[in-house]
Structure formats: structure tokens, C-alpha cells
Amino acid sequence: MGPIAIRDRLRQPVECLIKVDDAEIDALYPYLREVQVTMSRRAATTASLVFDSVRLEDGRWSVQDAGVFKDWKRIRIDALFGDAAAEVMRGYIKEVRCEYPEDMSASRVTVNAQDESLALDREHVRDTLSTADEPATDREIVEKIARDNQLQSDADAGLTNASLEVDGTWVRLLRDRAEANGYEFYVRAGKLYFHAPRLDQDPAPEPIRVYAGAATNCLRFAAQYDGHKPDVVAVTRAAEGGAGEPDDEEHYKPNLKLLGRVAADSASQGLKPFVWRMPAPSGGTADEAHARAQAKANENAWKVSAEGELDGAIYGHVLLTHALVVVDGAGETYGGTYYVDEVQHRFSTDGYREGFKLLRNATGDDGAAGLASPIAALFA
Numbered sequence: 001m002g003p004i005a006i007r008d009r010l011r012q013p014v015e016c017l018i019k020v021d022d023a024e025i026d027a028l029y030p031y032l033r034e035v036q037v038t039m040s041r042r043a044a045t046t047a048s049l050v051f052d053s054v055r056l057e058d059g060r061w062s063v064q065d066a067g068v069f070k071d072w073k074r075i076r077i078d079a080l081f082g083d084a085a086a087e088v089m090r091g092y093i094k095e096v097r098c099e100y101p102e103d104m105s106a107s108r109v110t111v112n113a114q115d116e117s118l119a120l121d122r123e124h125v126r127d128t129l130s131t132a133d134e135p136a137t138d139r140e141i142v143e144k145i146a147r148d149n150q151l152q153s154d155a156d157a158g159l160t161n162a163s164l165e166v167d168g169t170w171v172r173l174l175r176d177r178a179e180a181n182g183y184e185f186y187v188r189a190g191k192l193y194f195h196a197p198r199l200d201q202d203p204a205p206e207p208i209r210v211y212a213g214a215a216t217n218c219l220r221f222a223a224q225y226d227g228h229k230p231d232v233v234a235v236t237r238a239a240e241g242g243a244g245e246p247d248d249e250e251h252y253k254p255n256l257k258l259l260g261r262v263a264a265d266s267a268s269q270g271l272k273p274f275v276w277r278m279p280a281p282s283g284g285t286a287d288e289a290h291a292r293a294q295a296k297a298n299e300n301a302w303k304v305s306a307e308g309e310l311d312g313a314i315y316g317h318v319l320l321t322h323a324l325v326v327v328d329g330a331g332e333t334y335g336g337t338y339y340v341d342e343v344q345h346r347f348s349t350d351g352y353r354e355g356f357k358l359l360r361n362a363t364g365d366d367g368a369a370g371l372a373s374p375i376a377a378l379f380a
Contacts, residue, residue: 015080016347037345045115091115117187120170130161155194182295199257203324210329221308223334230276254301260362264303304360312352
């Protein structure tokens with residue numbers, strides 16, 4: 001696609017680097033119109049590559065007949081900042097769509113890809129993974145799945161399963177086990193991740209800078225506070241033996257680290273807690289039912305959200321989900337550390353753009369923005 005033009009001295013040229021089966025697609029870059037990679041905490045990372053395609057003198061077409069894009073070939077997309085490459089996604093080609101409209105000059109080829117979790121979603125498995133005699137933790141199960149599929153793993157211990165069977169794809173099982181534990185499941189850069197939200201990690205190396213003069217890297221930013229989310233999840237347990245009065249309610253409060261000085265809850269507004277009563281969560285054990293209820297309480301705590309778009313050439317990094325990032329310049333209430341919920345990377349003739357959605361369970365600048373590299377340092 002070639003370097004994006006430099007508008008000012010803070011901007012670094014950015015290129016989109018694409019490899020299929022470890023070979024760069026040099027001959028096809030001239031036809032490339034747009035690359036879009038979509039990341040989410042709740043879904044697999046996907047990519048869409050759109051090419052113009054022209055009919056050659058011998059009747060073949062420039063893109064679809066080049067022998068490059070075929071289902072299940074490995075694909076990797078990097079952002080190249082000068083000489084430094086940063087991985088955006090890797091995975092497999094899932095689908096190739098060719099369009100031949102009435103106007104031949106508008107012919108297009110769209111290549112759709114998905115991260116490496118796609119390989120975990122193509123085989124129906126029936127197996128017993130854990131029994132009362134030989135119980136297995138979720139981490140042990142995840143590590144075995146990863147090994148069997150040539151992936152590394154990074155997994156928290158999770159629950160111990162007295163009885164667990166799989167009757168479906170590995171992806172379906174992993175998503176269910178992640179929900180049972182209140183964990184996140186995703187595959188990135190050859191590694192299967194299965195863990196609770198990690199809010200103690202270091203933030204991304206560069207803050208999102210709003211209204212920072214020449215150092216501004218955020219093209220737009222908006223934040224909102226949804227106060228009509230429950231503070232507490234209440235679960236009423238059925239009476240033992242299935243008869244009589246139900247047992248007392250069990251209350252679950254968020255237990256994640258606060259990303260800010262003031263918890264985003266009713267108490268901070270001088271109100272009584274907003275309690276949401278839910279049916280007893282499903283689960284094979286009491287521990288699993290507890291974990292599912294706790295996960296719901298933690299998810300409800302994300303009352304502060306933000307969305308916007310970065311100029312990736314100025315930002316100079318690939319923003320990733322499941323990570324922390326500092327917002328600088330949004331004020332005392334909405335500035336500070338956020339958790340990255342979604343990112344949409346877009347390479348086009350307009351440059352490299354990174355659309356984002358962020359989450360927070362608190363308000364108040366936590367000092368992280370002030371600790372980030374000061375704007376003045378950029379001009380030192």
C-alpha cells in the first residue's frame with residue numbers, strides 16, 4: 001500500500017504488511033483498497049481485505065487467479081511503523097468473495113480471515129474431560145487443547161470439574177468455560193488466553209491524547225456514564241431438597257480492581273445499592289454457580305464507556321483488546337485508565353485509523369495520565 005504521507009513531524013509513516021503462508025503479497029499491493037481488522041473481548045478477531053481486480057490479456061484476473069488467496073492458508077497482518085513491525089492479527093483465510101458487476105472497472109475481491117481460533121471450530125468432538133475419580137481444572141483442560149492444536153497457552157486455574165464432557169467444537173467448550181469462570185478467552189499471536197480480566201498490567205506504551213495540541217493522536221472521543229446498571233447481583237438459592245421456603249439471598253458485588261478513584265456505583269451518588277435479582281445461575285457445582293454470578297456482577301460494573309478513533313500514524317502503536325490504556329485530556333472525571341473492549345484497525349488511502357471502545361468501572365483521574373510521557377517531552 002506504500003507509506004502514508006507525513007503531515008507533521010510527530011507522524012511516522014505506516015505501512016500495512018501482509019503475508020500469506022509467510023510470503024509477502026508484493027505483486028498484489030497495487031490492487032489493495034482497504035484492510036480492516038476487528039477485535040472484540042467477546043468474539044474472535046476477524047479481518048477483511050478488499051482488492052480491485054482487473055482482467056488480464058490472457059483472460060485471467062489479477063487477484064483471484066494469482067494463486068495466493070485460498071481457504072485455510074495462513075495469513076498475517078502487521079502495521080509497519082518505519083522499520084518496526086507490530087502484529088495486528090494472524091490466522092487463516094476463511095472466505096474469498098469475487099464480485100463481477102456490470103461495470104468491469106468496479107470488480108472486487110474480498111478476502112475474509114479469522115484468528116487462529118478458527119482451527120478450534122472445525123471439528124465436532126465428543127469426549128470426557130473430567131470425572132469425579134480424575135477431576136481436572138479448567139487450566140489443565142485449556143493447556144491440553146492448546147498443545148493438541150500447536151498453540152501456547154496462558155491460563156488461570158479456573159474451576160475444578162468433577163464432571164465435564166465436550167459434545168461440540170473446542171471453541172464452544174472454551175467459551176462456556178470462560179463464562180462459567182468469569183474469564184476471557186481469545187487466541188492471539190499463537191497463544192490461547194484463558195483468564196480473568198487483568199487490571200494490574202501496565203497500560204499501553206502511549207496514551208490516547210485528547211486536545212493535546214500538536215501531540216494529539218485522538219481524532220474524536222466520547223464518554224458516557226450509564227448509572228442504570230446494577231451494583232449488586234442477588235441470587236436466591238432453592239431450598240434444599242426442592243421443597244419449602246427458599247434459602248437466603250446471596251449477594252455478589254464487583255471484585256475487580258477500580259480503574260479510577262471513585263467506584264462507578266450508586267453509593268458514589270449517595271443512593272442505596274441497585275440490586276438486581278437473577279435466577280440461580282446454571283452450573284454443575286456450587287462453585288461454578290458462584291463464579292457465574294460474580295462474573296455478572298463484574299460485567300455490570302463497567303458503567304463508564306468511551307469510544308473514539310486514533311490516528312494510528314501519530315499514535316505509533318497497535319492498540320489491542322484485553323489491555324489497559326490511559327486517556328489523557330478528557331478531564332478529571334473521564335481521564336485516566338480504561339480497559340480496551342473493542343478495536344477496529346483500518347488501513348486505507350486515508351491512512352491508518354484505530355477505532356476503539358473502552359470500559360471503566362470508576363471515575364476520577366487515577367494519576368496515570370500524569371505519569372504518562374508528558375506532552376512537553378515530545379518537544380524536548
